[in-house]
Amino acid sequence: MQNLKMINQTFLLGLFILSLNSCTESIKKTSKFIYEIEESSVQLKILNGNDYLTYNTPIRVDFEWKNIEPETVSIYGAGIKLLRIKNEVTQTEINIERHHLISDTLDIKLSFELNGQKTSTYFNIPVKN
Template identity: 45%
Template sequence: MIRSIFKSSIAILVLISCEEYKNENSDSGSYSFNKGKSGVEMKILSGHNYLIYDTPIKTNFEWTNIDPKTSSIIGTGIRILETKNGVTKTEINVPENILKSDTLYIKLNFRNNGENTRTEFRVPIKTKR
């Protein structure tokens, strides 16, 4: 009895802690991370929620209460174009047959309220048709 209560409590704590860091994805081409009053949102400007192999697609990373100059965006085929007014403009062009799966893992590192924070967006990639 005590073991099952302990296991249930651990499971609930894990779920609550993961909710704060969830990678939200919608059909509109937007991925976001929020923690308190800070956050970052990646918008795929094509309007899709996926990328296309061998096709340069513009994206914006919009930072809220995070200094984009002290942040990093890491992922295959990502080219930073400019950072201005809290928005980092990028172009993503992933060559076909370079990834192990049809998912681009975009890693974000930044300072949030004085502490180093990391998150990851998992963006699906499709082939041209």
């Protein structure tokens, strides 16, 4: 009887550890490409699940805006194709050819209006083969 109780406790401890591990995994998947100022922000999300782009591969990338009007936004960078603006998300596709970059980093410049003033920021996205 005591062995069964010990087995149950070990099993529950194992489940607890697995649950904690899955929580930390979901935290790791949060995008590192975010710009925040006061209550406004823009987050770049690479929709293939990676935190980098791949040369010669079209990849969907969304820009999610919080308290920023997407209509005031300009996005600058090599290989970026605007697909559509829906609600507070600008959907793009990025396809980088190797000869377009000097280094293996795509520099994306964002310009937008925030409280009536022009604001800008940069995202530097790694690009791999």
